Amino acid sequence: MGIRNMQVPVDVGSFRRVFDRAGNACVAIDVIFAPWVVSKLANCVPIIQRGGKMDTTRQSLVVDLVTVALRNVQNYAKPVKEVNSRGWKFLKASYKFLDEQTNTPVEFEPADEQDDVEEVKEVSAVEQVAGAQEAKLIEVVADSSASVRRNRGVLKPGFLTNTKGVLYGVSGSTEGVIPENAGDPMGWLPKKLRQSCKIVDTASTQQKTSSGLPAEQQKMQKEIEQI
Numbered sequence: 213m214g215i216r217n218m219q220v221p222v223d224v225g226s227f228r229r230v231f232d233r234a235g236n237a238c239v240a241i242d243v244i245f246a247p248w249v250v251s252k253l254a255n256c257v258p259i260i261q262r263g264g265k266m267d268t269t270r271q272s273l274v275v276d277l278v279t280v281a282l283r284n285v286q287n288y289a290k291p292v293k294e295v296n297s298r299g300w301k302f303l304k305a306s307y308k309f310l311d312e313q314t315n316t317p318v319e320f321e322p323a324d325e326q327d328d329v330e331e332v333k334e335v336s337a338v339e340q341v342a343g344a345q346e347a348k349l350i351e352v353v354a355d356s357s358a359s360v361r362r363n364r365g366v367l368k369p370g371f372l373t374n375t376k377g378v379l380y381g382v383s384g385s386t387e388g389v390i391p392e393n394a395g396d397p398m399g400w401l402p403k404k405l406r407q408s409c410k411i412v413d414t415a416s417t418q419q420k421t422s423s424g425l426p427a428e429q430q431k432m433q434k435e436i437e438q439i
Contacts, residue, residue, distance in 0.1 A: 222246060224284045243281040
């Protein structure tokens with residue numbers, strides 16, 4: 213087994229457009245490895261940058277690690293379709309991220325310096341909050357909603373239990389709107405349906421048909437009704 217058969221990169225970033233020192237447009241892609249793997253190359257990078265020679269084992273490790281990085285860039289970083297694996301070189305680019313304003317890498321800071329900077333930031337933030345609290349004035353604001361509640365019209369006490377007077381007059385309540393189909397026995401039907409349908413009174417049709425029967429049939433019908 214070797215490093216070529218391992219999933220070595222922790223993560224592969226997306227491509228970013230940057231510019232080199234000559235002002236030419238370039239593409240930068242970050243490939244993150246575990247600290248242990250990077251520590252194995254810590255002594256190799258200065259030798260490579262000086263153009264010196266190193267043993268075959270270290271050189272094979274560097275080549276394999278770069279090959280894995282280029283392969284993952286080609287597989288996961290879109291829309292990169294092809295990566296030229298020849299002519300690569302190590303750059304002095306130990307940085308955290310790229311500054312958007314200056315377009316230059318932001319270098320790492322030692323852990324003790326980072327702690328000092330964070331403490332200074334926390335102290336300044338506390339001072340700003342304290343200054344803002346001192347600048348605030350204490351004001352007593354009266355509740356204006358109480359006067360509004362007093363001015364609103366309210367029901368008289370005992371309105372619902374008072375039986376001395378009549379609630380409605382002779383004509384009843386004048387609230388609401390009387391529907392146009394009030395009193396119509398077919399008012400439950402929709403208006404458009406009633407207009408499009410021809411409604412026939414079946415009781416009147418039976419009387420007409422019975423009156424139009426011949427005399428013999430009318431006589432027989434009367435006898436049946438009498439029985």
